[in-house]
Amino acid sequence: MASISVTLPDGSVREIAMGTTALELAGAIGPRLAREALVAEVNGTLTDLTSPLTTDATVTFHTFNSDEGKEVYRHTTAHMLAQAVQRLRPDAKVTIGPAIDEGFYYDFDTEPFVPEDLEAIEAEMRKIAKEDHPTQRSEMSRDEAYALFDGMGETYKREIIDDIPGEETLSVYTQGDFTDLCRGPHAPSTRRIKYLKLTSTGGAYWRGDEANKQLQRIYGTAFEKKGQLDEHLALIEEAERRDHRRLGTQLELYSTHQDLGGGLVLWHPKGALVRHIAEDYWKERHLAGGYDFVCSPHIGRSKLWETSGHLEFFADDMYSPLDIDGQEYYLKPMNCPFHILIYKSRQHSYRELPMRLAELGTVYRYERAGALHGMMRVRGFTQDDAHIFCRPEQMPDEIDRTLGFCLDMLRAFGFTQFELFLSTRPEKAVGDVQQWLDAEDALRAALERTGIPYEVDEGGGAFYGPKIDLNIRDSLNRQWQCSTIQFDFNLPERFDISYIAEDGQQHRPYMVHRALFGSVERFFGVLVEHYAGAFPVWLAPVQAVVLSITDDHREYAEKVRQELADAGIRVEADVRGEKLGYKVREAEMAKTPYMLVVGAREIENEQVAVRTRQGNNLGAMPVAAFIERIQEDIGSKV
Numbered sequence: 001m002a003s004i005s006v007t008l009p010d011g012s013v014r015e016i017a018m019g020t021t022a023l024e025l026a027g028a029i030g031p032r033l034a035r036e037a038l039v040a041e042v043n044g045t046l047t048d049l050t051s052p053l054t055t056d057a058t059v060t061f062h063t064f065n066s067d068e069g070k071e072v073y074r075h076t077t078a079h080m081l082a083q084a085v086q087r088l089r090p091d092a093k094v095t096i097g098p099a100i101d102e103g104f105y106y107d108f109d110t111e112p113f114v115p116e117d118l119e120a121i122e123a124e125m126r127k128i129a130k131e132d133h134p135t136q137r138s139e140m141s142r143d144e145a146y147a148l149f150d151g152m153g154e155t156y157k158r159e160i161i162d163d164i165p166g167e168e169t170l171s172v173y174t175q176g177d178f179t180d181l182c183r184g185p186h187a188p189s190t191r192r193i194k195y196l197k198l199t200s201t202g203g204a205y206w207r208g209d210e211a212n213k214q215l216q217r218i219y220g221t222a223f224e225k226k227g228q229l230d231e232h233l234a235l236i237e238e239a240e241r242r243d244h245r246r247l248g249t250q251l252e253l254y255s256t257h258q259d260l261g262g263g264l265v266l267w268h269p270k271g272a273l274v275r276h277i278a279e280d281y282w283k284e285r286h287l288a289g290g291y292d293f294v295c296s297p298h299i300g301r302s303k304l305w306e307t308s309g310h311l312e313f314f315a316d317d318m319y320s321p322l323d324i325d326g327q328e329y330y331l332k333p334m335n336c337p338f339h340i341l342i343y344k345s346r347q348h349s350y351r352e353l354p355m356r357l358a359e360l361g362t363v364y365r366y367e368r369a370g371a372l373h374g375m376m377r378v379r380g381f382t383q384d385d386a387h388i389f390c391r392p393e394q395m396p397d398e399i400d401r402t403l404g405f406c407l408d409m410l411r412a413f414g415f416t417q418f419e420l421f422l423s424t425r426p427e428k429a430v431g432d433v434q435q436w437l438d439a440e441d442a443l444r445a446a447l448e449r450t451g452i453p454y455e456v457d458e459g460g461g462a463f464y465g466p467k468i469d470l471n472i473r474d475s476l477n478r479q480w481q482c483s484t485i486q487f488d489f490n491l492p493e494r495f496d497i498s499y500i501a502e503d504g505q506q507h508r509p510y511m512v513h514r515a516l517f518g519s520v521e522r523f524f525g526v527l528v529e530h531y532a533g534a535f536p537v538w539l540a541p542v543q544a545v546v547l548s549i550t551d552d553h554r555e556y557a558e559k560v561r562q563e564l565a566d567a568g569i570r571v572e573a574d575v576r577g578e579k580l581g582y583k584v585r586e587a588e589m590a591k592t593p594y595m596l597v598v599g600a601r602e603i604e605n606e607q608v609a610v611r612t613r614q615g616n617n618l619g620a621m622p623v624a625a626f627i628e629r630i631q632e633d634i635g636s637k638v
């Protein structure tokens with residue numbers, strides 16, 4: 001029999017019979033690999049372990065430990081989900097079922113599922129795993145595939161086949177009584193799927209388009225070890241506990257209203273107070289950092305958006321125009337054109353640069369109704385925006401200080417882990433190539449200076465300039481899009497802005513857009529989830545609450561409250577005739593950092609008994625000592 005040679009990751013070469021499967025090769029290398037391997041990478045292409053090897057090749061095996069392995073594992077589980085659903089609901093039509101970050105989903109055309117359905121489906125999936133169905137891949141022509149799926153009554157598959165480019169081979173995967181159109185690869189057998197869980201269900205539109213039929217989506221996940229699954233489920237539960245939409249209602253931070261319209265946020269007093277404190281800090285830091293504040297309106301004439309190019313390139317994200325005296329006006333999707341008009345209002349000398357114009361500017365952008373999510377994805381939001389205009393020789397320093405400023409601000413809000421990305425010049429780009437390179441150098445140098453590793457997306461920049469994106473990681477290690485530092489070689493041209501240099505000639509300044517929080521709404525939502533609503537003392541809407549034990553202690557409670565208020569502490573007094581335990585629980589639910597209990601003993605000693613929201617008893621102390629303590633917390637932003 002003819003033999004082929006395979007090169008393994010350690011560089012060793014093996015001669016094997018042509019037609020040996022990757023799984024057999026894994027078995028020859030070691031029984032453990034054969035047990036754990038999920039998919040083979042043959043000459044760089046992911047391939048089923050059950051496929052025969054037919055040419056000389058470099059072969060790598062992926063287990064659950066690699067991203068590729070996890071994806072195949074969960075994708076295979078998604079097929080088992082579809083198989084189980086069709087066993088229990090033979091009329092359900094299948095559509096698509098990809099692996100996603102941390103799990104998978106599958107969309108079905110059927111009646112909505114209820115939690116009991118998920119339990120039954122899960123049990124059926126475990127049965128399918130036990131049945132140990134091997135993966136069978138077969139390739140077929142387009143007509144054969146149409147005939148197969150039409151015969152099964154799977155009408156969505158025809159649409160999917162129509163979308164597959166003509167030159168691509170069509171493949172179907174069969175495991176026992178279930179066959180599905182799929183590119184693959186799959187794990188070698190259903191028995192390989194050890195620990196699975198269906199996590200939620202809900203509506204989803206076919207192809208994500210609200211004009212199409214609503215399907216029923218089931219989300220799930222699968223792991224190789226029980227401990228991994230348990231840990232993941234605990235994380236989901238914790239994320240639900242911290243959900244800013246839930247806490248937003250519980251802590252009376254914000255609301256939305258059907259009559260108001262989706263994606264529009266109402267900030268309630270407590271939420272607005274936190275925002276006010278955050279914005280005050282932002283303003284203080286910006287003034288100290290050499291920024292000038294500007295304010296601009298919410299709408300502008302179409303002429304402005306034509307000049308800026310927004311109507312040409314950004315119209316899909318903008319709302320329909322308003323008619324004012326026969327002229328078209330648009331809600332602003334960005335603040336930039338306004339800031340440029342301010343810059344352009346008169347001639348500037350090189351001595352005035354850099355000029356940093358900052359605004360907490362509310363913008364409006366179209367988002368699909370289905371994409372709206374609490375405060376994280378909305379239709380009207382406030383950008384903590386700034387536009388920097390500077391001379392070429394100032395640019396590297398300016399970028400460096402902007403990134404440093406950005407990290408410093410985010411650290412003040414308690415974030416310590418950042419993911420940084422540099423996006424460079426795409427093929428289609430405006431502006432001078434040398435300027436692009438200089439700008440990229442400045443961004444890279446600033447990134448290097450932070451000492452934080454960063455990723456480069458070569459060619460991934462916008463057509464008008466390179467940028468740095470910064471994501472923050474929250475306490476559950478989830479990434480959130482946050483800051484951007486974006487060069488612009490387009491708007492200065494379009495608006496023809498300039499400054500008079502030392503040579504007496506007009507020159508084009510560099511222009512940089514930057515936002516630190518990004519969207520104030522999203523940043524607030526992230527803060528709520530990061531802290532599970534227990535804001536650090538400096539941000540907490542109520543920093544302390546005085547709790548009287550009985551009506552006899554009312555007067556003293558009021559006196560203490562006044563003393564703290566006079567010291568600038570945000571304090572309330574709860575002097576209702578409720579039991580102390582009840583009042584403590586309420587204050588804990590409200591996540592108030594300090595509870596000051598006052599009764600006969602405290603009155604006699606002119607003290608307060610201090611409890612924290614974590615349930616720690618700090619004992620009795622004079623009011624002045626407590627004020628000192630809380631002011632220390634506020635000063636150090638803990």
Ligand SMILES: [Zn+2]
Nearest residue numbers: 079173182184
């Ligand atoms: Zn598949």
Ligand SMILES: [Zn+2]
Nearest residue numbers: 334335336513
């Ligand atoms: Zn801008």
